[in-house]
Amino acid sequence: MPDFDWPKDFHRIPDEDWTDAPLDPLGQRYDSMARHLWYRNLELTVEQLAEALKPGQLLIDYSGGTGILARQLLQRIAGIGTVMVDASPRFLRVALEHFRDEPRVAFRLLRYLEGERRLQGLDEVLGPAFLARKADALVSTNAVHLYPDLPGTFQAWARSVRPGGKVFVQSGDIRNPEGKPGEWLISQVVEKVREVAKEVAAEDPRYAPYRAVLEDRAKMAAYDALWRKVFLPIRPVSEYQEALTQAGFTVKDILTRTVDVGVLEWYEATSVYPDLLGWVGGSPKVDKRLPTAAEVQDRLDLLKQSFLKLFKGRDIYQSTWTYFVAER
Numbered sequence: 001m002p003d004f005d006w007p008k009d010f011h012r013i014p015d016e017d018w019t020d021a022p023l024d025p026l027g028q029r030y031d032s033m034a035r036h037l038w039y040r041n042l043e044l045t046v047e048q049l050a051e052a053l054k055p056g057q058l059l060i061d062y063s064g065g066t067g068i069l070a071r072q073l074l075q076r077i078a079g080i081g082t083v084m085v086d087a088s089p090r091f092l093r094v095a096l097e098h099f100r101d102e103p104r105v106a107f108r109l110l111r112y113l114e115g116e117r118r119l120q121g122l123d124e125v126l127g128p129a130f131l132a133r134k135a136d137a138l139v140s141t142n143a144v145h146l147y148p149d150l151p152g153t154f155q156a157w158a159r160s161v162r163p164g165g166k167v168f169v170q171s172g173d174i175r176n177p178e179g180k181p182g183e184w185l186i187s188q189v190v191e192k193v194r195e196v197a198k199e200v201a202a203e204d205p206r207y208a209p210y211r212a213v214l215e216d217r218a219k220m221a222a223y224d225a226l227w228r229k230v231f232l233p234i235r236p237v238s239e240y241q242e243a244l245t246q247a248g249f250t251v252k253d254i255l256t257r258t259v260d261v262g263v264l265e266w267y268e269a270t271s272v273y274p275d276l277l278g279w280v281g282g283s284p285k286v287d288k289r290l291p292t293a294a295e296v297q298d299r300l301d302l303l304k305q306s307f308l309k310l311f312k313g314r315d316i317y318q319s320t321w322t323y324f325v326a327e328r
């Protein structure tokens, strides 16, 4: 594979603390989900990018995470440069482990600016050498539903992508009238499984010690707030479309696909969020103490039982994925 010529004075790996940090087990655990059935949601995106990108062009993998998409792109598309941008140093550190010696991949961390109470915009982390040239395309997979500020995020993209450049955004957590009956969105599953967990806890004596807190409204509201911080309310296709348009993009296409999700794989994916069932054993953010190992195990077992009950022993359920194609 040929190398890639980065803009002059653009450094692939920034001189920042996170690049030397130890690998984070949570990040590694996320990375191992690349083999999950639901990750086939990337197939269409890879095809779209393979068609759009030519050798010598520059792609931004925004919210690139641990590099699951980037690994597929490196195999599939010759001669392009990919800048992985993410808000999580832990995830980006795992990506760096994969690609430290891969000359076609660069890395940028979006930092949270405490004083301004906002995340840095894309253009703020790319630097002048990159912005003098700008990106030919930008992709965001499995992440846009997590952005609290869609207009601000997309405006920063518009400042970083050249006129005529393409943007590919996809997610399984967008309210889409084209979704088929019986299909789920990510947050719907999570919300429902949280309800089912209360039913399971009411029936199974193993969870009797945790029942009292379910009656404590103030505590339950505090646990709910923790979960709501990660899983934002589901927004409709139109909200994404409008925010892209207002930021200066022309939305060319909106595609809908059904993606199969393994029930136990999705249990595994959600089990990385301890706050999902915070009321089982408590959360340090609410209770100022860590749950014990036994409590953590109860929480995981309850979550798993709840997934199995919700999907009535099925191995797989169907989810709606939405794909936007836009042009700067």
Ligand SMILES: C[S@@+](CC[C@H](N)C(=O)[O-])C[C@H]1O[C@@H](n2cnc3c(N)ncnc32)[C@H](O)[C@@H]1O
Binding pocket: 062, 063, 064, 065, 066, 067, 068, 069, 086, 087, 088, 091, 110, 119, 140, 141, 142, 143, 146, 147, 148
């Ligand atoms: C579910 S992972 C998807 C990672 C990768 N795109 C993939 O498909 O494998 C979501 C990613 O979004 C990032 N993220 C979360 N909130 C974000 C935000 N407000 N702005 C940018 N990235 C964010 C996370 O750090 C994480 O890497």
